[in-house]
Amino acid sequence: MKKLINKPEDVVREELEGIAMAHADLVRVCYEPNYIYRADAPVKGKVGVISGGGSGHEPMHGGFVGLGMLDAACPGAVFTSPTPDQMLEATRAVSGGAGVLHIVKNYTGDVLNFEMAADLARADGIEVEAVVTDDDVAVKDSLYTAGRRGVGVTVLAEKITGAAAEQHRPLKDVAEVCRKVNASGRSMGMALTSCIVPQAGKPTFDLPEDEMEIGIGIHGEPGRTRTKLGTAKEITEMLATPILDDLPFKNGDSALAFVNGMGGTPLIELYVVYNELAKICAGRGVKIVRSLVGSYITSLEMAGCSITLLKVDDELVRLWDAPVKTPALRWGV
Amino acid sequence: MTISRDQFIVWIKDFAGVIAENKEYLTSLDSAIGDADHGINMDRGFQAVLSKLPAFANQDIGSIAKNIGMVLISTVGGASGPLYGTLFMQIGKETAGKLELTLNDWIAAIESGVNGVMMRGKANIGDKTMLDTLIPTLNTLKECAAHGASIEEALGAAERTAKQGMLATTPLVAKKGRASYLGERSAGTQDPGATSSYYLMKTAAHALSNSA
Numbered sequence: 001m002k003k004l005i006n007k008p009e010d011v012v013r014e015e016l017e018g019i020a021m022a023h024a025d026l027v028r029v030c031y032e033p034n035y036i037y038r039a040d041a042p043v044k045g046k047v048g049v050i051s052g053g054g055s056g057h058e059p060m061h062g063g064f065v066g067l068g069m070l071d072a073a074c075p076g077a078v079f080t081s082p083t084p085d086q087m088l089e090a091t092r093a094v095s096g097g098a099g100v101l102h103i104v105k106n107y108t109g110d111v112l113n114f115e116m117a118a119d120l121a122r123a124d125g126i127e128v129e130a131v132v133t134d135d136d137v138a139v140k141d142s143l144y145t146a147g148r149r150g151v152g153v154t155v156l157a158e159k160i161t162g163a164a165a166e167q168h169r170p171l172k173d174v175a176e177v178c179r180k181v182n183a184s185g186r187s188m189g190m191a192l193t194s195c196i197v198p199q200a201g202k203p204t205f206d207l208p209e210d211e212m213e214i215g216i217g218i219h220g221e222p223g224r225t226r227t228k229l230g231t232a233k234e235i236t237e238m239l240a241t242p243i244l245d246d247l248p249f250k251n252g253d254s255a256l257a258f259v260n261g262m263g264g265t266p267l268i269e270l271y272v273v274y275n276e277l278a279k280i281c282a283g284r285g286v287k288i289v290r291s292l293v294g295s296y297i298t299s300l301e302m303a304g305c306s307i308t309l310l311k312v313d314d315e316l317v318r319l320w321d322a323p324v325k326t327p328a329l330r331w332g333v
Numbered sequence: 334m335t336i337s338r339d340q341f342i343v344w345i346k347d348f349a350g351v352i353a354e355n356k357e358y359l360t361s362l363d364s365a366i367g368d369a370d371h372g373i374n375m376d377r378g379f380q381a382v383l384s385k386l387p388a389f390a391n392q393d394i395g396s397i398a399k400n401i402g403m404v405l406i407s408t409v410g411g412a413s414g415p416l417y418g419t420l421f422m423q424i425g426k427e428t429a430g431k432l433e434l435t436l437n438d439w440i441a442a443i444e445s446g447v448n449g450v451m452m453r454g455k456a457n458i459g460d461k462t463m464l465d466t467l468i469p470t471l472n473t474l475k476e477c478a479a480h481g482a483s484i485e486e487a488l489g490a491a492e493r494t495a496k497q498g499m500l501a502t503t504p505l506v507a508k509k510g511r512a513s514y515l516g517e518r519s520a521g522t523q524d525p526g527a528t529s530s531y532y533l534m535k536t537a538a539h540a541l542s543n544s545a
Contacts, residue, residue, distance in 0.1 A: 112415035
């Protein structure tokens, strides 16, 4: 294992200390329980928006704390759900009297821990709503599974929902915006290489030099198929087609296209993928009206990418364009 | 015949010991069908319980159980933390203020705990989870009480049922948790959560019997 770390067990703590100092103008960090929160929290009269999950997906979620996006983020150990005491303390810290929204990615551990935190916060008299994101088309959604995993749409949901909260809309409306984003977006990812969890010290899975995993999860969970490495055009087609067919996206739809790096893939390759994606969308009559290209929801040093398409209307575009000022996303301010 | 507070504490300590002994085994079951952390997470949680136990061991059984639940939810993580945390918090709610438990008190506590786990996990029997151990165990306890069994008899029968429930998870296809993504491939492995729940009933049978 070759990593820029001191001791594997200190990675999350030292990362948080780094974030606190690097972004002291935007965020504060609380330790034990761990959470990152807006420097100006709580914002009176505004719905507090919180997310969280295992570490190792940076900049998600801590990098999205700030004006127009999240009020707090709760990081767990690498690839492990945070615990309810973190979400409870974060909820108290950002509660400005208008209630708190929890944005939760659909993994059993995350969902259960957030539910427990919501119960405890409600017992404290704080109004809490939760929205679970489940946009990964690689996973079968049925009564017989835990349902689709929450992936790329989470980033877009946090931005758009944060903008709605910034307008001081009531909790019900803010939650509704978040649900609308989740219902309108679909994603799928792929891996060129595995990743190494610091405390495990070895790759999560083995992937031969000439193969790729299509439909990979953000913790290195197996996807739909393992196959011989293809060109960017072929790979983009393999990811975009199931996404477009699933919602489905129809001729004339407007979309936000998000090409995300898994952590170990350079931006030059992500733009090659974006170029292919734009051609596929054009071929289907789907108009890309906004885009995001970069590594925003990662899996440590995994090489690969994911594609997210979000069907948008004027409301969602306006909220997407609204000012945001966080360590990882910043525009309009 | 009742279950004393001291016995309740012995039960928790015994269970923590069995989890520590079987940490690798539970994790190996979990690596076959889940995310390879059940033994590690449970051991971390119950070691934390052991270290914090002296601070609340002189309270009533309800407070002890509630405190154990709180320690578990803040230290275990994953899905097991909220599930075992809920189990103990519900047991605590049902036994609030009590310094000893009759068989009926114990059954009411387990029933409340099992209902809490079912609601929290939205799972039921046959889903290949800890409930495949706990639900039949609860039913056995109730049958025993209906027939006027002693605490020893009821806990012994509960242990045997728990073991059958655990073993019965092997051929099941998981419908909840990370194992559910494997579909048919989850069949053939005993469920790690059902296994740790069997240890809970096994240690209960030994620690809570032999009442003075």
